[in-house]
Amino acid sequence: MADHHAAPAATSDSGLFTPTAHTVVKRGGAVEVTPTAGKLMQPRADWVKVTGRSYQGQQCGTNVIQKTSGAGKTTLTMSVQKSVAVKWSATASISAGAVSAGMGFDVTHTYTVTDQTAFDVPKGKFGTIEAYPLYDVYGFNESSIVDGKKIGTGSVLKPVGVCFNQWNE
Template identity: 35%
Template structure:
């Protein structure tokens, strides 16, 4: 549960990027307050990430490449494609914090080589499609001052999935 002072402090971080001044809790009256400010080189991130765990692999939905043809033919995909890591979360989050927690840059784009083949039977029209293959991690987001905010997932590109069909 957030106390009123924590909520006000958080609002100051999000809205203005400045906390104002800070004095240690156990400091006497002779200790001067120090200004605390967010800068481009030292942003203030009010979140922390816990319970990071691997949850499996998943084929993406964005088509990376496709080959089509009438059989008899061998469809082959040999292609270089740029695909990006990504993330999803139930709340607004800081990308650097998520990247540090899951162990990879969630915004990085990779160029991957792929090669796959499918033999289309005589008289059929075949398709061979490639999609990004992701390794997934889940995480929980908390305020550094306390309080659960929501869940998220991070997806790292590790290769490609292939699907084929013939009609």
């Protein structure tokens, strides 16, 4: 690891950042914590539906969910177990039920992301670990149920793991 740290830079206004050389990405350990009745939420009688769902990869969130630091020589360790909500947005008016139906999972749910890391801090250095949620990123189109024409776009961020930024100064 390099001794210089640059804070994660969000990509536009998305609230996400692309992992760097300082980032350890750990997928998995995400457990849905909002109970379901075995069915996805059904859309209301909306005039908008989700079409063209596309997986766009993984990105790290920019909100720190846990942090630790210390002077070396030491090994910093961190175990994360945090609840993180699904995030979604759309350019046209659409219900959460319609988005959930189009995505194949409930966008109103929360997931507990869990993972752990260890980071060696050499003598004379000060080390830091920051944890961020890791998301699967999806895009979708909003289309009219009347004529099928595209009327907007949207995105969904589903928590699936933890990103750890770790560095020495």
